[in-house]
Amino acid sequence: MNFFLDFHSRTPIYEQIKEQITALVGSGVLKADDQLPSLRQLSSELSVNINTIKRAFSDLEVQGIIYSVAGKGSFISNGTQRDVIAQSALEDAKLAISKAKSMGAKKNDILKIVNNIYEGDETT
Amino acid sequence: MNFFLDFHSRTPIYEQIKEQITALVGSGVLKADDQLPSLRQLSSELSVNINTIKRAFSDLEVQGIIYSVAGKGSFISNGTQRDVIAQSALEDAKLAISKAKSMGAKKNDILKIVNNIYEGDETT
DNA sequence: TAACTGTACTAATCGTAATAGCACAGTTGA
DNA sequence: TCAACTGTGCTATTACGATTAGTACAGTTA
Numbered sequence: 367m368n369f370f371l372d373f374h375s376r377t378p379i380y381e382q383i384k385e386q387i388t389a390l391v392g393s394g395v396l397k398a399d400d401q402l403p404s405l406r407q408l409s410s411e412l413s414v415n416i417n418t419i420k421r422a423f424s425d426l427e428v429q430g431i432i433y434s435v436a437g438k439g440s441f442i443s444n445g446t447q448r449d450v451i452a453q454s455a456l457e458d459a460k461l462a463i464s465k466a467k468s469m470g471a472k473k474n475d476i477l478k479i480v481n482n483i484y485e486g487d488e489t490t
Numbered sequence: 491m492n493f494f495l496d497f498h499s500r501t502p503i504y505e506q507i508k509e510q511i512t513a514l515v516g517s518g519v520l521k522a523d524d525q526l527p528s529l530r531q532l533s534s535e536l537s538v539n540i541n542t543i544k545r546a547f548s549d550l551e552v553q554g555i556i557y558s559v560a561g562k563g564s565f566i567s568n569g570t571q572r573d574v575i576a577q578s579a580l581e582d583a584k585l586a587i588s589k590a591k592s593m594g595a596k597k598n599d600i601l602k603i604v605n606n607i608y609e610g611d612e613t614t
Numbered sequence: 615t616a617a618c619t620g621t622a623c624t625a626a627t628c629g630t631a632a633t634a635g636c637a638c639a640g641t642t643g644a
Numbered sequence: 645t646c647a648a649c650t651g652t653g654c655t656a657t658t659a660c661g662a663t664t665a666g667t668a669c670a671g672t673t674a
Contacts, residue, residue: 378631385589392593404650415633420652436651437640448594455586455593460603462579462586465509469516469579470572473608479584480604484597502662528619539664544621560620561671 367403369412379414383422391431391442392451398444402432405440491527493536503538507546515555515566516575522568526556529564 369386371379390396402408405423409416423440426432430447434440463476493510495503514520526532529547533540547564550556554571558564587600 380631389589389592394594405652406650417634418632421631423651434651435640437642437649439641439650452590452594452596452599455590456595456599456603459583459586459590459595459600460607462583463604464607465513466576466579466583467607468513470518470576471580471583472576473604473611475576475580476583476604476608477601479580480587480597480600483584483588483591484600487597504662529621530619541665542663545662547620558620559671561618561673563619563672 367408367411371412371414380418380422380425383408383412383414383419384425387422387426388431388451392448392455394448396442398442400442402440402442491532491535495536495538504542504546504549507532507536507538507543508549511546511550512555512575516572516579518572520566522566524566526564526566 369383371382373379375382377385387396387402396402402423403411405416405419408414408419412419423432423434427434427440430443430445431451432440433443466476467473493507495506497503499506511520511526520526526547527535529540529543532538532543536543547556547558551558551564554567554569555575556564557567590600
């Protein structure tokens with residue numbers, strides 16, 4: 367489990383962990399019923415307190431992205447929340463693009479970026 | 491000066507103020523040497539402490555977006571920082587779009603959003 | 615001089631992130 | 645049964661940053 371945490375970021379560590387697990391689910395790397403590392407294992411791997419990991423996992427469970435079973439571990443939920451994840455990411459992108467427009471960005475500037483990011487793929 | 495502040499947001503008030511002034515400059519509403527409301531006036535209008543306003547203005551001055559003169563007031567800087575502003579907004583959009591892709595968003599989803607936001611304009 | 619401007623402090627308050635530590639309960643395999 | 649894991653649920657403390665409050669000082673202008 368390769369996480370990249372920025373301990374000096376304004377976004378809390380537990381939010382960064384949530385984001386990255388969510389991304390792994392959204393991108394299909396993690397699939398239904400895949401097991402996550404244990405709280406204690408992640409805590410030691412990332413040098414982050416177990417309570418912080420727990421906070422992230424609890425949030426993700428509330429969101430329906432993972433489920434936890436005492437004694438066994440934490441796992442990816444099954445269901446169609448993949449669409450939901452992509453949807454919320456799209457909302458964020460929409461906000462950022464709107465803000466860019468309001469700051470004077472041209473449509474072509476955005477399109478160039480999109481084409482650059484999706485280089486190779488056509489309409490997928 | 492119409493500001494919309496979310497006092498419950500995770501992003502600090504002074505950051506929200508910075509963003510909105512920056513947007514007004516980037517969009518061309520505020521132009522070089524235009525005078526901003528005084529610290530005390532903004533403070534009372536927005537019901538925000540003067541120190542918070544000052545924090546935002548100081549940051550903007552460091553960024554070269556505004557300049558302040560003791561006894562006179564704060565003004566929009568002249569120069570070509572408009573491009574810089576749009577550029578930094580584009581960077582943010584790029585990040586958000588990349589994140590959306592990593593969460594499974596399709597290129598077409600992004601393009602729809604872009605077209606929707608830039609509805610009407612063609613290649614501007 | 616009066617009434618504005620920005621500047622520069624110090625102090626206090628508040629909320630939240632993060633850590634530390636402990637105890638308890640469920641699961642599993644030796 | 646027991647040991648070694650799992651998650652859960654607390655309490656307490658620390659640390660940091662945002663925000664407010666208050667005071668004082670200096671420049672500008674009519």
